[in-house]
Amino acid sequence: MNNFSNRRFIIGGIFAFVILVFLIRLFNLQIVNDQYKLSAESNSQRRVTQYAARGLIYDRNGELLVYNQAAYDLMIIPRQVKTFDTLDFSNLLGIDKEDIIKRIKKAKRHSRYRSSIFMKQISSERYAVLQEKLYKYPGFFVQTRTLRKYPHQNAAHTLGYLGEVNDRHIKKDKYYSQGDYIGKSGIENTYEKILRGAKGLKVYWVDVYNRIKGSFNDGDLDKNAVEGKNITTTLDxxxxxxxxxxxxxxxxxxxxxxxxxxxxxxxxxxxxxxxxxxxGRAMSKNYRKLANNDTLRPLFDRxxxxxxxxxxxxxxxxxxxxxxxxxxxxxxxxxxxxxxxxxxxxxxxxxxxxxxxxxxxxxxxxxxxxxxxxxxxxxxxxxxxxxxxxxxxxxxxxxxxxxxxxxxxxxxxxxxxxxxxxxxxxxxxxxxxxxxxxxxxxxxxxxxxxxxxxxxxxxxxxxxxxxxxxxxxxxxxxxxxxxxxxxxxxxxxxxxxxxxxxxxxxxxxxxxxxxxxxxxxxxxxxxxxxxxxxxxxxxxxxxxxxxxxxxxxxxxxxxxxxxxxxxxxxxRYGAPISGLMxxxxxxxxxxxxxxxxxxxxxxxxxxxxxxxxxxxxxx
Amino acid sequence: MNRKVNLIKNLDWITIMLYAILVFLGWINIYAAVYNEDHQSIFDATQRYGKQLIWIGAAFFIAIIVLTIESKFYSAFAYPTLILMVLLLLAVLVFGVKVNGARSWFQFGSIRFQPAEFAKFATNLAIARYLSQYNFKIHRIKSLFITGLILFTPAVLILLQNDTGSALVYSVFILVLYREGLSGFVLFLALLAAIFFVFTLIYSSFAVAILIVAIAAISLKMIGVQTKQIIIALTILAGSFGTLWLINKGADLKLGNFSLSFVAILLNAIPFLIYTYRQKIKKAALILALVIGSLFYTFSVSYIFDTVLEPHQQQRINELLGIKSDPYGAGYNVNQSKIAIGSGGFNGKGFLNGTQTKFNFVPEQSTDFIFCTVGEEWGFLGSALVLILHLSLILRLVFLAERQRSSFSRIYGYGVAAILFFHIAVNVGMTIGLAPVIGIPLPFFSYGGSSLWSFTILLFIFLRLDANRLELLR
Incomplete structure (x- = not known):
């Protein structure tokens, strides 16, 4: 009956072989390959950018030319979204149901687990109403941003404007990341580094539902935002x-x-x-409108x-x-x-x-x-x-x-x-x-x-x-x-x-x-x-x-x-205008x-x- | 009194120690996996770790009860136990409650109980009993039939509960049968079948057909056929395949390459048989039969895959073999699991410092994916230790089994080792992406009373038998 007892070596060998394969695999996963450590970090940390208030711009007499206004982006994390009353929601936001569904789909394409912008720059009036009802809509939250605001409608070419960074900016300067704004022209552009200040960062632990579980490493990685410096221009x-x-x-x-x-x-x-x-939101539309004006070329700084x-x-x-x-x-x-x-x-x-x-x-x-x-x-x-x-x-x-x-x-x-x-x-x-x-x-x-x-x-x-x-x-x-x-x-x-x-x-x-x-x-x-x-x-x-x-x-x-x-x-015109000026x-x-x-x-x-x-x- | 002293002396304390260490490690890892700041005490019975401690305590009593029962009882009541379990498995199909899609639980108040877990030791007892019969010959048709009956009855019933993982466990008894004399050829065929299955899915059935022909050619060489003859045979085969291919193309029959190769082989089968018969190449017919059999099998793989397996099972296999990858869909669990384990590094993030497991990125973290917590918090050192502890236990069991005088105890011991092995291989393999996602627990680690108790009973029956190893059981 025991004539097969040598087979214990084969059976034991199979056991040992499989475990050995596992050990090699673990060695590869845990020691050789870094990719999983990186994935783990991006998985479980939420880095919340603290946007710095951009510096203000004054004229030579201290008259305010450019300041900031809070704007509200409605964000969505598709995974957390539960069924909700679309009618009420569409009234809150002023968009129709189809649009809501379209936007959710778009966000899902981006990621089910990470937040993306559902609706950009909600007006402060809408925000006030929305804020009170937002608890009814899990998966949605509001992110505050600042937009430029101009008390005078003048000197647009000189002051310049802000726009979202593109890949080239990000490549050139590590400071920027997708969705940041950068001065694209005028003073906003040449004095970008002074005006922008420095972004801050808060790192949180998050769980799989992206719920914040606390400060990462007791805030070791946190950095406060530094406000941008104000600029006084020579303009009158x-x-x-x-x-x-x-x-x-x-x-x-x-x-x-x-x-x-x-x-x-x-x-x-x-x-x-x-x-x-x-x-804000109207920018790209207006830009096209102005850029296509061939005869007057209002964007052209003569x-x-x-x-x-x-x-x-x-x-x-x-x-x-x-x-x-x-x-x-x-x-x-x-x-x-x-x-x-x-x-x-x-x-x-x-x-x-x-x-x-x-x-x-x-x-x-x-x-x-x-x-x-x-x-x-x-x-x-x-x-x-x-x-x-x-x-x-x-x-x-x-x-x-x-x-x-x-x-x-x-x-x-x-x-x-x-x-x-x-x-x-x-x-x-x-x-x-x-x-x-x-x-x-x-x-x-x-x-x-x-x-x-x-x-x-x-x-x-x-x-x-x-x-x-x-x-x-x-x-x-x-x-x-x-x-x-x-x-x-x-x-x-x-x-x-x-x-x-x-x-x-x-x-x-x-x-x-x-x-x-x-x-x-x-x-x-x-x-x-x-x-x-x-x-x-x-x-x-x-x-x-x-x-x-x-x-x-x-x-x-x-x-x-x-x-x-x-x-x-x-x-005819040059002389009288000069004299008046x-x-x-x-x-x-x-x-x-x-x-x-x-x-x-x-x-x-x-x-x-x-x-x-x-x-x-x-x- | 004397008997008790003997029992304690004769127990294999090495095994018990390994068992105790594994159970303890399992418990603290469950604590880590579901750690909750509001319930920091590891003894908090409202949490899984607290409950697991209760299950562990109960397991201790169960172990003692198992050990105090006379060892003869186990062989004597092997069949009735199995029948009882089969009845329970039937009953659960009717009265059971569904958890995670599997109707495999009895519910009594807040306590749930999974008969499939206990069917393992019952089946093991029955197999040990049947195979250890006097004058048992495994290759007799009747023996194979009854062995099959003992194994397939619980397996099929569990399959009907939609608990594929637990049903697959019974396949591991092939190792036990092998130890008891089943031809190694069967093991080899099983291996080939697995390879063909994977190859068919990853590459194509035609690629496997070529592989089969290549293996056949090598086999012919091994039984002494001249290389020249083999080359001629292959040329004829290739020629007929080419002709068929052209006909297919010309007549626009739309037959696949695999079908063409199949037809080519069938067409050449008769001349091949006549020739080899005349040349007195005896085993050639057997090789031909195997080739044709393999081709039939390959043909059916795609069919089995497409019709028998359920979509989620197909996805899991696709994911495992890298055919289709969807890290946020079907592959989410395994991907997250690999991230958790991979992020552990060499020595881990430290006890309770895991993030992937703690923040629920890894699913089923205290049950099927408990190994992720080990990997993340204890790193390579910890996971290697756990694997080596498990391997030591299994090899120890093999060693103990071999020292039994009675075949019943030996067979049962091998069964325990094989069942534990299967669980470890599939469970850990799943978490590191080497096995498809099949929900079976990691012995002694995964949260849950049923599995812990079932492994305890399984193991301690053997320890009881081992304590009486000098007796001959029938």
């Missing part, structure tokens, strides 16, 4: 608001700078939009992103370079016969007396004058080639901040375009190109491109008699923490201070020169305004009107550029005698189809 919101009103129904931009500091007082692009449009040929205002810089190079003096007189002639070449000018000295050339914006001195600058005998002469000229021009980013603290700054000598060599297909080839640049035409911000900076340079501070939008951060030191550093142009006075005199004449002064309408009682008109040829329609100015003449407090697309010529800024109100001008500007409509004919063709 009253002036900004006034500028936006003046620019209503017009396309264009205004930039105003305090020349003494480089602080941007006003920066606007018209038409703009209400910053409130980019808050003050920084539009590149225009500068037109006649560029003559100011040309005059300064001519003086610096010793090719002209304030008394140099150049005759003009209604056009600039060079051999068979002719560049038209307009009616004015002749000959003109420097300041008169500015007053009358004489093309001949500048064509001649520009060519003299380029062809000066001390240069061995046109390339050398041009490069020397370009050095002077770029010292005003043209042709490169100024380095301001706003995103999307553009460089504009001041071509290098090689550009002309390439266009003219010879190293031996002639100054005459580019003579249109003398009067700010040709390939030159300059942004309104750069134009404003140029005016600041002139107002300061030779230097500028990098224009910037933030005055202080938090409790008067200082800003980037680069904004406090004086940037010197290549022009000696003494050469500015004759140019400024010319600008004075533009406003106060009596007959033939294109900037008369910017004049203000008791304040000496210096200005310069410009017109930029527009092949697509009416020319663009541009006007630069600063005031007061002897103690400049504001430098401004007003750019009105299809504004025909500088005197300056007066508003310096005096606080518009004097009685200019009310009619203010009214005309406010009512002017260059966007709606118009019939008015333009009679005055003078500049």
């Amino acid at each position: 919101i009253n002036l900004q608001e006034y500028g936006e009103r003046l620019m209503q129904n017009k396309k264009g931009g205004i930039v105003a700078i305090d020349p003494k500091t480089g602080e941007i007082l006003v920066k606007l692009s018209s038409p703009g939009y209400d910053p409130e449009m980019f808050v 003050s920084m992103m539009a590149k225009y040929p500068p037109g006649s205002i560029f003559k100011l810089v040309q005059a300064l370079v001519g003086l610096q190079e010793g090719l002209i003096t304030p008394t140099t007189r150049i005759p003009c016969r209604g056009a600039y002639y060079a051999g068979r070449f002719k560049m038209g000018c307009h009616h004015h007396k002749s000959p003109l000295d420097l300041k008169q050339s500015i007053q009358h914006s004489c093309n001949t004058y500048y064509a001649q001195i520009f060519r003299e600058i380029l062809d000066a005998p001390r240069f061995s080639s046109i390339n050398e002469g041009y490069t020397n000229w370009r050095k002077h021009i770029t010292s005003f901040g043209f042709g490169a980013k100024l380095g301001t603290d706003l995103p999307n700054e553009l460089t504009g375009f001041i071509p290098k000598a090689s550009y002309h060599a390439k266009v003219n297909k010879t190293q031996n190109w002639k100054s005459l080839n580019i003579v249109s640049m003398a009067i700010g035409q040709g390939p030159l491109l300059i942004t309104p911000l750069q134009m404003a900076n140029m005016v600041a340079c002139i107002a300061n008699r030779g230097h500028y501070y990098i224009p910037h939008i933030v005055k202080s951060v938090g409790d008067n923490e200082s800003i980037d030191p680069k904004f406090l550093k004086k940037q010197q142009t290549t022009i000696n201070p003494e050469y500015f006075d004759p140019v400024i005199e010319g600008m004075d004449l533009v406003v106060h020169g009596g007959e033939g002064s294109t900037g008369r309408s910017s004049a203000i009682k008791d304040i000496r305004v210096c200005g310069k008109t410009g017109t930029v040829q527009n092949p697509h329609g009416d020319d663009h009107s541009v006007y630069v100015a600063f005031a007061p003449k002897d103690d400049p407090k504001i430098a401004i550029v007003v750019y009105v697309e299809n504004g025909v010529w500088g005197a 300056i007066e508003k800024y310096l005096k606080g109100e518009i004097s009685e005698n200019k009310k009619y001008l203010e009214k005309r500007m406010l009512e002017a409509d260059l966007i709606s189809p118009k019939e008015e004919t333009i009679s005055n063709n003078h500049e």
